Amino acid sequence: MVSTWLSTTLYDIAARYDHDRHALLQMLREVQAARSCVPEEAIQFFARHLNVPIVQVRGCVEFYSFLHATPRGQYDIYFSDSPTDRMAGGLAAAERLAALLGVEFGEPRSDGRVTVALTSCTGHCEQAPAGLVNRRVFTSMTEAKVGQMADLVERGVPVEQWPEEWFRIADSIRVSGPTLDTHVHPGDALRAALARGLPQTLDEVEASGLQGRGGAGFPVGRKWRGAYETRGIHYITCNADEGEPGTFKDRILLAGYANELFEGMTIAGLLVGAEKGYVYMRGEYEYMLPGLIDVLVARRDAGLLGEDVCGTGQRFDIAIHLGAGAYVCGEQSALLESLEGRRGIPRVRPPSAVKKGLLGQSTINNNVESFVQAAQIALNGGAWFAGLGEEKSRGTKLLSVAGDCSRPGIYELPLGTTVRELLELCGASHAKAVQIGGAAGRTVGRPEFDRHISYADLATGGSVMVFDERRDMVDLARQFAHFFAHESCGFCAPCRVGTQMLQHYADKLAAGQGSRHDLEQIRRIGQLVKGYAHCGLGETAPNALLDTLERFPEEYEAHLLEAADFVPEFDVDAAVSEARTITGRQDHLHPIHYPAPRIEP
Numbered sequence: 001m002v003s004t005w006l007s008t009t010l011y012d013i014a015a016r017y018d019h020d021r022h023a024l025l026q027m028l029r030e031v032q033a034a035r036s037c038v039p040e041e042a043i044q045f046f047a048r049h050l051n052v053p054i055v056q057v058r059g060c061v062e063f064y065s066f067l068h069a070t071p072r073g074q075y076d077i078y079f080s081d082s083p084t085d086r087m088a089g090g091l092a093a094a095e096r097l098a099a100l101l102g103v104e105f106g107e108p109r110s111d112g113r114v115t116v117a118l119t120s121c122t123g124h125c126e127q128a129p130a131g132l133v134n135r136r137v138f139t140s141m142t143e144a145k146v147g148q149m150a151d152l153v154e155r156g157v158p159v160e161q162w163p164e165e166w167f168r169i170a171d172s173i174r175v176s177g178p179t180l181d182t183h184v185h186p187g188d189a190l191r192a193a194l195a196r197g198l199p200q201t202l203d204e205v206e207a208s209g210l211q212g213r214g215g216a217g218f219p220v221g222r223k224w225r226g227a228y229e230t231r232g233i234h235y236i237t238c239n240a241d242e243g244e245p246g247t248f249k250d251r252i253l254l255a256g257y258a259n260e261l262f263e264g265m266t267i268a269g270l271l272v273g274a275e276k277g278y279v280y281m282r283g284e285y286e287y288m289l290p291g292l293i294d295v296l297v298a299r300r301d302a303g304l305l306g307e308d309v310c311g312t313g314q315r316f317d318i319a320i321h322l323g324a325g326a327y328v329c330g331e332q333s334a335l336l337e338s339l340e341g342r343r344g345i346p347r348v349r350p351p352s353a354v355k356k357g358l359l360g361q362s363t364i365n366n367n368v369e370s371f372v373q374a375a376q377i378a379l380n381g382g383a384w385f386a387g388l389g390e391e392k393s394r395g396t397k398l399l400s401v402a403g404d405c406s407r408p409g410i411y412e413l414p415l416g417t418t419v420r421e422l423l424e425l426c427g428a429s430h431a432k433a434v435q436i437g438g439a440a441g442r443t444v445g446r447p448e449f450d451r452h453i454s455y456a457d458l459a460t461g462g463s464v465m466v467f468d469e470r471r472d473m474v475d476l477a478r479q480f481a482h483f484f485a486h487e488s489c490g491f492c493a494p495c496r497v498g499t500q501m502l503q504h505y506a507d508k509l510a511a512g513q514g515s516r517h518d519l520e521q522i523r524r525i526g527q528l529v530k531g532y533a534h535c536g537l538g539e540t541a542p543n544a545l546l547d548t549l550e551r552f553p554e555e556y557e558a559h560l561l562e563a564a565d566f567v568p569e570f571d572v573d574a575a576v577s578e579a580r581t582i583t584g585r586q587d588h589l590h591p592i593h594y595p596a597p598r599i600e601p
């Protein structure tokens with residue numbers, strides 16, 4: 001039975017989204033914010049009111065980390081738990097706060113006052129330890145601040161009255177280049193594209209050589225061309241869900257370059273005849289929402305969005321949707337599922353999103369940096385951009401650098417810059433390993449520091465994590481194994497089971513209980529997961545373990561048991577022979593032979 005008060009509140013929330021069932025996740029986020037949970041009554045209301053299966057609503061509540069079926073504490077505190085946060089003392093700070101407040105991680109205190117929990121990277125690694133309190137981002141936590149925080153919680157001081165400097169977020173730009181140095185005046189890129197002609201602007205985007213800045217590097221122009229040549233309804237979606245541990249460069253663009261982002265989306269929208277665009281922004285960046293909405297309002301007022309964009313007679317507008325804590329939603333098709341109000345389960349591909357994307361229609365999906373650079377290309381021409389970078393990787397790339405360096409932050413550098421050059425710039429003179437591309441990326445050691453950061457060599461969506469001699473590579477790989485076991489959406493068995501198994505072996509090794517047989521198991525299972533996983537998350541989940549195993553074998557050797565050559569033997573036939581005799585079933589077990597997996601060269 002839903003109370004009148006609650007049903008009125010829920011109705012108002014649904015009305016704010018035009019009762020559109022595809023906005024279910026946004027509605028659930030609002031309920032979570034208002035009630036500190038999504039109660040069963042709300043689940044039933046939305047199922048009935050939006051005419052969606054109740055399992056879909058309940059599935060969303062269970063799937064997204066920031067939605068909860070039972071109430072959180074009055075103070076809901078999350079500590080960011082990426083490796084770089086841990087290196088800066090994040091885990092120790094979280095443990096100390098939990099101890100001071102007398103709570104278990106993730107469990108509300110019995111008086112309902114507070115919850116302290118760990119969450120995956122919140123995107124503020126250069127100002128670690130970072131976290132969220134009642135959805136507000138705090139940075140640079142210290143032991144002294146933790147003591148103060150516990151006191152503020154016990155005294156019931158509202159978060160709005162906590163020290164303002166705790167919530168200060170620096171832009172952290174260390175080296176800027178053409179992207180960061182150029183602020184496009186609202187409308188200038190759009191008007192330049194229209195004056196040149198939209199098909200001719202598409203030619204420029206193709207000529208620029210711009211590749212998707214999310215890391216995969218698919219040519220932006222080719223994607224736009226595919227949508228341009230596809231008939232029917234179109235959508236534009238922007239992936240602003242950068243959840244890769246160590247990545248925070250889209251944060252800087254969303255905070256300071258929203259006009260450029262919306263300009264790029266609008267050009268793409270007018271080109272293919274789309275009427276609607278969506279920015280899917282990670283929930284941790286919610287604090288930027290009011291500023292982004294202000295920019296959208298100003299653009300509507302200036303005729304750059306709305307019913308008649310720039311006097312073209314074409315309609316195009318943009319809405320912003322927030323994620324709710326699911327790393328897999330950074331995968332394009334999972335993001336589209338989430339935008340449609342479902343769990344972020346990656347779709348079967350083909351067809352690509354360009355053929356069948358949002359709501360089954362042709363969709364251009366690019367990330368924030370790609371749209372910003374596309375707008376600048378529309379203004380300055382393709383040749384300008386193609387003149388930057390190297391032959392097979394054109395332009396500049398924003399890199400977010402964190403970890404063991406004296407100058408963490410944002411570096412805009414030409415693609416083709418070597419790892420060594422970047423390390424010199426960021427003050428990482430004692431680096432022994434660098435992870436390029438985050439948890440899903442590649443880890444390289446000193447002998448490879450002359451490799452290039454580019455699509456042709458070490459590709460990255462932006463994350464660069466630096467580790468010096470103090471760091472235990474086995475433990476770091478263990479942290480990444482935990483990350484993937486937690487973030488796997490569970491849809492396909494190779495990833496669901498394989499990431500759990502890899503986590504188990506990584507724990508065993510880090511605890512000094514592993515043997516060489518376990519190392520072999522990691523290699524074997526890692527290749528199986530890479531070869532058979534349904535989406536990019538699974539395909540990349542074993543990377544950190546496999547790379548560190550290959551490049552730092554001596555560190556793994558140092559963790560092995562004394563009896564390192566111990567090989568566990570277990571005769572299944574002998575073990576079940578008695579049971580077989582009793583039940584009269586004499587079939588012998590046969591080994592299972594799997595077909596050879598697809599393995600990366």
Ligand code: SF4
Nearest residue numbers: 490491492495535538
């Ligand atoms: Fe989900 Fe992992 Fe399979 Fe991707 S690979 S669909 S994340 S279980």
